[in-house]
Amino acid sequence: MMRAWILPMLYLLCGAAVATGSVLEGSIGTAVALLLVFLALAALHSPLIFPRSTGAREAQRLSAADGSPIVFWRPGCAYCMRLRIRLGRSAGRMHWVNIWRDPEAAAAVRAVNDGNETVPTVFVAGLPHTNPDPAWVRGQLAPRTRRG
Structure with a gap:
């Protein structure tokens, strides 16, 4: 069961890291956009769409x-x-x-x-x-x- 969630969790963690980096650079809009992209990737790769x-x-x-x-x-x-x-x-x-x-x-x-x-x-x-x-x-x- 956990194996199915590894890739979506990696997308979420990477998205959070990239968004945090953008926030620290002062680009809140970019951070939100990147986080949404990574959330979409996590959702697509999760077992939830099946x-x-x-x-x-x-x-x-x-x-x-x-x-x-x-x-x-x-x-x-x-x-x-x-x-x-x-x-x-x-x-x-x-x-x-x-x-x-x-x-x-x-x-x-x-x-x-x-x-x-x-x-x-x-x-x-x-x-x-x-x-x-x-x-x-x-x-x-x-x-x-x-x-x-």
Whole structure:
């Protein structure tokens, strides 16, 4: 759990240090702007922007029941952030598994990526897709939208 917060905390600490330096130089406006930039970076790299993670087994059980894709991800991954942001509200219709919280999930990702923990790895109908295009992933959700 703590591993997911290391990068956001580093952004916050660096932002505070840089902003303090700017305040000491008399540039309060610059300090506020820099602090806001570092806060935004911390938020983007935190697990907060992702839907609630489940375990790998629970995600597999839920996916078998509802047919939704499973996304294996980790905090701080730029490609995971890109996928999450580009999916928008559709992201909540998938099952998200944080590989840093679930060793079984990390093992599943390594098994399909030549021993590497390459994320995002999206499983659709049991087939893995490593770092797929967000438009393609959104398309995998489209059939459910048309039915409902």
